[in-house]
Amino acid sequence: MMSKYTIGVDYGTQSGRAVLVNIENGEILASSVHSYPYGVIDEKLPGTDIKLEHDWALQNPDDYIEVLEKTIPSILSQTGVDVNDIIGLGIDFTACTMMPVTEDGRVLCQLEEFKTNPHAWIKLWKHHAAQDEADKVNAIASERGEEFLKRYGGKISSEWLIPKIWQILDEAPEIYEKAHIFMEATDWVTMQLTGNLVRNSCTAGYKAIWHKQKGFPEPAYFKALDPALENLVEEKLKGEIKPIGTKAGTLTEAMATKLGLNTDVWVSVGNVDAHVSAPAVNVVDPGKMLMIMGTSTCDILLGEEEKIVDGMCGVVEDGAVAGYYAFEAGQSAVGDIFEWFIINCVPSHYVEDAKKRDISIHQLLEEKASQLKPGQSGLLALDWWNGNRSVLVDTNLTGLFLGMTLSTKPEEMYRALIEATAFGKRIIIEGFREAGVPVNELYACGGLPEKNKMLMQIYSDVTNMEIKLSASDQTPALGAAMFGAVAAGSENGGYDSIVEAAKHMARLKDESYKPIKENAEVYNQLYNEYKKLHDYFGRGENNVMKRLKKIKAESI
Numbered sequence: 380m381m382s383k384y385t386i387g388v389d390y391g392t393q394s395g396r397a398v399l400v401n402i403e404n405g406e407i408l409a410s411s412v413h414s415y416p417y418g419v420i421d422e423k424l425p426g427t428d429i430k431l432e433h434d435w436a437l438q439n440p441d442d443y444i445e446v447l448e449k450t451i452p453s454i455l456s457q458t459g460v461d462v463n464d465i466i467g468l469g470i471d472f473t474a475c476t477m478m479p480v481t482e483d484g485r486v487l488c489q490l491e492e493f494k495t496n497p498h499a500w501i502k503l504w505k506h507h508a509a510q511d512e513a514d515k516v517n518a519i520a521s522e523r524g525e526e527f528l529k530r531y532g533g534k535i536s537s538e539w540l541i542p543k544i545w546q547i548l549d550e551a552p553e554i555y556e557k558a559h560i561f562m563e564a565t566d567w568v569t570m571q572l573t574g575n576l577v578r579n580s581c582t583a584g585y586k587a588i589w590h591k592q593k594g595f596p597e598p599a600y601f602k603a604l605d606p607a608l609e610n611l612v613e614e615k616l617k618g619e620i621k622p623i624g625t626k627a628g629t630l631t632e633a634m635a636t637k638l639g640l641n642t643d644v645w646v647s648v649g650n651v652d653a654h655v656s657a658p659a660v661n662v663v664d665p666g667k668m669l670m671i672m673g674t675s676t677c678d679i680l681l682g683e684e685e686k687i688v689d690g691m692c693g694v695v696e697d698g699a700v701a702g703y704y705a706f707e708a709g710q711s712a713v714g715d716i717f718e719w720f721i722i723n724c725v726p727s728h729y730v731e732d733a734k735k736r737d738i739s740i741h742q743l744l745e746e747k748a749s750q751l752k753p754g755q756s757g758l759l760a761l762d763w764w765n766g767n768r769s770v771l772v773d774t775n776l777t778g779l780f781l782g783m784t785l786s787t788k789p790e791e792m793y794r795a796l797i798e799a800t801a802f803g804k805r806i807i808i809e810g811f812r813e814a815g816v817p818v819n820e821l822y823a824c825g826g827l828p829e830k831n832k833m834l835m836q837i838y839s840d841v842t843n844m845e846i847k848l849s850a851s852d853q854t855p856a857l858g859a860a861m862f863g864a865v866a867a868g869s870e871n872g873g874y875d876s877i878v879e880a881a882k883h884m885a886r887l888k889d890e891s892y893k894p895i896k897e898n899a900e901v902y903n904q905l906y907n908e909y910k911k912l913h914d915y916f917g918r919g920e921n922n923v924m925k926r927l928k929k930i931k932a933e934s935i
């Protein structure tokens with residue numbers, strides 16, 4: 380059989396990357412990364428002096444198209460692969476990353492008349508300014524006894540679609556009015572590729588309160604939020620919802636020409652960066668949890684039943700692998716916290732030392748912190764620098780350091796922050812187990828496992844579990860490419876299911892991280908202390924974090 384190839388494009392928070400993959404064995408033959416020129420827009424609207432409010436995070440749709448234009452020709456030129464042998468293309472995205480779209484498929488910010496209106500732009504997943512709306516979405520759902528709440532761990536997050544849409548209606552009704560529809564970025568880019576408006580079951584399920592059997596909440600619920608939202612689904616969420624792994628269409632003539640591909644390349648329906656990664660590491664069975672560890676961390680766990688788990692992000696049938704329920708949980712900031720630390724809390728002589736040795740500050744801190752034993756610093760932190768996504772589901776929580784003295788060192792703080800994120804992970808794992816969803820195996824992929832060995836050992840020690848690693852440094856892109864192969868189907872040289880694709884294309888490293896007994900014992904003690912702090916500050920006993928935020932808001 381002649382080899383066939385598939386392309387995966389992974390849209391992250393800061394950049395997008397494409398890979399060209401051999402369908403037979405999952406080998407990545409070429410990859411290309413393109414940083415978004417506009418990146419995360421969180422201070423000023425581009426080309427204006429318009430300042431964005433606190434907790435805003437926007438993106439520019441032109442960045443997404445530029446990723447396709449730059450990376451796909453690049454991966455084609457790096458190999459001698461015949462374009463006629465490229466049969467599939469899949470994309471994955473951050474989510475909920477959403478936008479108001481016109482009837483002809485443009486994002487409203489692409490129209491001259493709206494580009495000075497912040498609500499016309501794309502709201503990135505980490506846009507947290509719809510918290511007021513999220514609170515009301517939850518309170519009203521709770522009052523009405525809406526059954527959907529329990530499928531989302533008891534709370535709809537401000538990161539998700541309905542609070543974000545409602546914020547637009549509240550603060551910019553003219554944008555709400557003008558929007559023909561609201562879309563997830565993953566569906567929008569898929570529409571740019573194929574010309575077809577197709578929504579995917581993954582973002583619909585996790586981010587838009589859609590259920591395979593029950594559909595969206597009823598108009599009466601939306602009316603109770605705001606009478607103007609009564610017909611939201613019918614009016615603004617139009618478009619067929621198709622299961623992940625199915626076909627969205629083939630490339631349009633214009634897109635094929637632009638990218639140097641044929642028009643008979645099958646494009647899969649859009650997917651999400653976290654969920655798309657599971658089959659790429661062979662997480663296609665119940666009891667296996669994959670941690671996608673980067674700027675933030677998402678956890679995907681497969682199960683056989685629709686169990687209700689307190690504080691999870693959601694459970695969706697066929698959410699990652701057809702035939703199983705996929706549970707999602709996560710931490711809104713992980714790598715972002717370490718980034719904050721190296722930018723704000725490292726003395727100049729550390730920076731100079733790292734520069735002299737031509738290593739990054741992260742590497743310098745990892746080296747120094749690796750010499751510390753668990754518990755040696757006397758520090759404990761709460762990892763809520765960007766709120767808490769699981770299990771407290773509260774973006775108004777903030778970070779905390781405890782145990783600082785005059786001899787506290789930056790590397791001790793760096794290690795304590797890493798430990799805090801690992802404790803946060805253990806809370807999530809224990810939550811699933813308590814709810815009767817087994818977590819028997821742990822897998823990791825994303826930037827962090829590649830970048831920081833100490834961090835991975837800490838996660839293994841804190842959870843007391845072995846952690847198996849993705850062999851690819853581009854796991855979501857590989858997963859997206861696998862879904863492209865499934866969209867093409869066996870009739871075109873691809874696969875008929877994602878489980879079949881995983882058998883051939885999933886890749887794991889031979890080595891793994893195993894817990895070190897003495898470390899795990901100390902971490903058990905620290906975890907118990909973490910849990911006390913977590914519940915004290917996070918479950919309402921002391922709302923000081925929220926009061927401080929309020930005082931801050933009033934004093935700006």
Ligand SMILES: Nc1ncnc2c1ncn2[C@@H]1O[C@H](COP(=O)(O)OP(=O)(O)O)[C@@H](O)[C@H]1O
Nearest residue numbers: 391392673674714715717718741825826830831
């Ligand atoms: N050596 C390191 N140790 C810990 N964190 C790191 C290290 N190097 C980079 N990071 C963090 O990794 C994050 C980027 O993760 P990555 O998976 O590459 O990106 P993304 O989440 O956008 O896909 C950044 O937040 C950065 O602070």
Ligand SMILES: O=C(CO)[C@@H](O)[C@@H](O)COP(=O)(O)O
Nearest residue numbers: 391392473474653673674675
């Ligand atoms: O929330 C989700 C998926 O549900 C992610 O898209 C979001 O955390 C962003 O992930 P990254 O940190 O950019 O990998």
